[in-house]
Amino acid sequence: GAVVSQHPSRVICKSGTSVKIECRSLDFQATTMFWYRQFPKQSLMLMATSNEGSKATYEQGVEKDKFLINHASLTLSTLTVTSAHPEDSSFYICSATGTSGGTLSTDTQYFGPGTRLTVL
């Protein structure tokens, strides 16, 4: 249990285009999802927190108009990087907490495999 998937795993795009990354909880209902970014040789940095059906809460310094987050269902959250530029190239990782018939720990984040974004 507690499997989180991300799609795509890798994307290369041209500068100025928008890229959408999907994060899905496969076997549990994700009441809260988190989006992180990780630059080479650095640790994960939290970008935003989203609850199903609510607007995301962004961390200080993260542009909400550039990184659009939608958490429309209990199994899907999307991150759209709008007008991507080379400095947005990074490893984007989502995580989720939730419930699964009472057998899942709601106080544990389970992470997806990550999406490698390269902006040319």
Add this chain to the structure above:
Amino acid sequence: DAKTTQPPSMDCAEGRAANLPCNHSTISGNEYVYWYRQIHSQGPQYIIHGLKNNETNEMASLIITEDRKSSTLILPHATLRDTAVYYCIVSSFGGTSYGKLTFGQGTILTVHP
């Protein structure tokens, strides 16, 4: 959330126990200790967490000192596949920081044949 301190790197021989320390001297009463690991170019993997009692699961054991100011993650029989960056994180579920995980630099564990 409280800050944690971990050694930047550790080595371990395959088949031996790996003991990874973590200091969290400013931990507060409602904060849990979480351990995750990240293998290169993958998302972090949950290992174990605890509040004040020692915990054990199929992956590891977590030993938390009585004053809760430090903890040790124990991998009982390390394998080459356990080579990864190990993160010790404290997190609470109250107030505006609900469930947030703040990742530090972690400990790079290298398991040698």
